[in-house]
Amino acid sequence: MGDFDTVAAMLRRMASRPTAAQQRQARRDGLQPLVVAARAQLASNGSNKTYKLSQSLGIASKDAVTSSAGPIRGKKHASVAVLVEFGTAPHWQPNRFGGTMHPGARAKPFMRPAYDMTKAQIVMRAGQSLVQAIFRG
Incomplete structure (x- = not known):
């Protein structure tokens, strides 16, 4: 009877965990190496001249279950990440230097x-x- 009570108590504790905050923290813990590796990739491919794109990298919770x-x-510079990642085709810039x-x-x-590395x-x-x-506990 004592073993059953111990197991039942453990299962009750497990049922209340992990909390939403603990899940969010686990996602942050997991994604941290990705951010570090992405910053290193920016530095190694010469895209880190101003460090603004590197500084824009981080981890954000999108909703209760997604980070x-x-x-x-x-x-600042977060919007240029896709341009660096995929490049751009030649294009007209009408507002730059009069066109x-x-x-x-x-x-x-x-x-x-x-991502592939981490x-x-x-x-x-x-x-x-x-x-x-x-x-x-």
Whole structure:
């Protein structure tokens, strides 16, 4: 009877965990290596001249169950990340120097290579954080 009570108590504690805050923290813990790797990729491919794009990278909670890593909306230079990642075709810029033709820019991927390098680490770190939350006191 004592073993059953112990297991039942443990299952009751597990049922109330992880809380929404603990889940959010686990997502942040997991995604942190991705942000670090993306910043390193920017530096290695020469896209870190002003550091503004690098500084715009972070982790944001989109809703109660979703977080994302990458350029954070509202931070300076966040909108140019897609242009760096995928490059641009030659295009007309009417408001620059009275109108000029931009030659385009080659793609310098940084988010996808960072993800490819860290995807196993993301899962492992998020999982460890969730296990700690579930079994903690």
